[in-house]
Amino acid sequence: MKNIKPDESSEDTDLSFKVFHDLMPKRVGKILLVSSPYDAFIMEEEGRLAERIIHEYRGLNLSRPPRITWVSSIEDALTILSKSKFDLIITMPVRDTADPYIFHRKIQKKFPQIQMILLVHDTGILSLAPEHRKTDSTCRLFVWNGNTDLLLSMIKSTEDQMNVYHDTKRAMVRVIILVEDSPEYRSSILPLLYREIVTQTQKIMDDSLNEEHRILRMRARPKILIAENFEEAETLFHKYKPYILSVFSDVRFFKNGNLDDHAGFRLCEMIKKEKPGLPLLMLSSDNSNRKKALEIANVFLNKNSPSLHMEIRTFLEQYLAFGDFIFRLPTGEEVARVSNLYQMEKAIPSIPDESVYFHAEKDHFSTWLMARSEIQLASKLQPVHTTDFSSTREIKQYLVACLRKKRKSRHRGVITDFSSDGFYPDLDFTKIGNGSLGGKGRGLAFLSSFLGSNRSLWKKFPSARITIPKTL
Structure with a gap:
């Protein structure tokens, strides 16, 4: 064997655990919803947004799920924005005949630093302002179909965008790029991806050491970044190239300001050339693109397939190694x-x-x-x-x-919860039950934690092995 060691680092600290505390520092805590009273009721009451976040993400937002504040007019929105800080603004057209971008333009002009999402019931309303849709990259557009998973994925997508630079630099967190210009398909595919990623992360959490570890580990899930045109996708790929886990790409979208029937092929060819082993998934509603797509990407999926969810899951398992x-x-x-x-x-x-x-x-x-x-x-x-x-x-x-x-x-240095399904006999300190530790146990737990977190002792006495008895 050529001089390869299990770990060539002199400090074998578990950065993947300790660094979790620093991940996702920015959260969506307050959401301003600008909509009709009926839409507000559907989203906040029937959608049960706070309950769903707590249930689905099991502590990802700690103890404070997002709070939604509703207003029904642009005047009220501007007034409350001048008095309170919000992390995300969701606007919905109040009247079917209104320019769907009117709220966005006015709010963006005065508060450009706030993330904004435009939510519509029917994409037909977008024909009222086609030029704005094509040129405005600051307003992410989704189609509301009553699926509360879409609300969750919109919030997660916003948080991913806010934290991706910090988390990739801090802990090499992985990134998935979704290239999709259609609001309808984007609103359908994004919740599927988040659901599968959360399911995968929850499986990982079952292998965690204790409850704190489970909660913190959820923060290291892959980020999903959205691109609507060739230039956005190219920029994201080069910016996060070392951390890209996969790319999901449509075939037909804008390139250089024009709708290009082969933009997805050109994008994936460029990615494959620069990062040959990267798993690529191409999607299209036109099945005639299958042959060309399979010459470049690992998998081609029809976006209108009734089994699209299962097919995406299969791709994640086979090419991204999700699951066992x-x-x-x-x-x-x-x-x-x-x-x-x-x-x-x-x-x-x-x-x-x-x-x-x-x-x-x-x-x-x-x-x-x-x-x-x-x-x-x-x-x-x-x-x-x-x-x-x-x-x-x-x-x-x-x-x-x-x-x-x-x-x-x-x-090392961690008090591990006992599990009959996954007990490791060589652990330093394992705790059974949820009660408090006794005096002797507390002292051993302190020494275990102290030895685990103070690497200077190992350097000071390199020939000595300092440890505690295996404790259960």
Whole structure:
């Protein structure tokens, strides 16, 4: 084996846990809704927005879900905006004959720093101001169809836009780019993507150490960024290129100010050239685009397919490694599956050599770890190739050593909740139940936390091993 170690860093701190505290510093806490009384009732009361956020995201917004303030006129909106601070403004046309952008233009002129979303019932109203729709990139447009998941995804999309630069720099959080210029399809696809990402993240949370870890880990979910034309998509791709997890692209959208029937093909060709291994998904309502799309992208989906949700989920599982890791032989036969790091660590030695080599050669291990927000470990495995080892046995030993080192470093100094389904016998400190610790237990817990957070002791006494007894 070519001088490859499980961890070449002198400080094996678990940044993926500690950095969670710093993620998503900006939140959508106050929303101003400018609409008719009926629309306000539907969104805030029937939609039960606060309850849905708490239920769906399980603490992602901590204890303060967004609060909606409703006004019915532009005058009232401007008055309240001059007195109170809002994070997001959602405008809906009050009259079907009104210019749908009139509220947006007036508010944007006086409060350009506030994120704005235009929500309409029918895209036919947009024909009243076609030029504004084509040229205005500051107003994100969605179509309301009564689906409360759309409200949640609009808020999450806004928060992703607010936090993506900070979170990618701070913790290498992954990014998915959705290129879609149609408000109808965007309003349909975006909730599907968020639902699948939240489901995946909740599965990861089940492998967390304790309740705090579960809540904080939700913040590291992939961000979804929306682009409506070629230039926006190109800019996002180059800006977040090291962190891109995948690109979902329409085929027909604006390029250089003109509607281009092949803009999606050109975009994906450029992306494939600059980042060859990136999973690409192309979508179109025109099935004649399938052949050309499959020459460039991994998968093509028809946006009008009744099984679109399941097809997107299949893409996420097969190409982005969402869900369990399935060990397969090169023939495709399944030999085993694991759902967390500990299971993988224990399973690898008994997996057939040809299966491990197959997955290592295709970089499946780092892809799966990346999907589970184990970004540090995934980033270490990505540059390592099968040619760096003299045998598959060495590959297995290297993987097991990396997984064990990562798992132990993550547990160091943390009081872990006991679970009969996933008990790790080599943990430093495990707690059963929800009651308070006794005197001796509290002292051991303090020492465990102190040793885990003070790396200077390990440097000061490099030849000594300072630890506490395994405690349950």
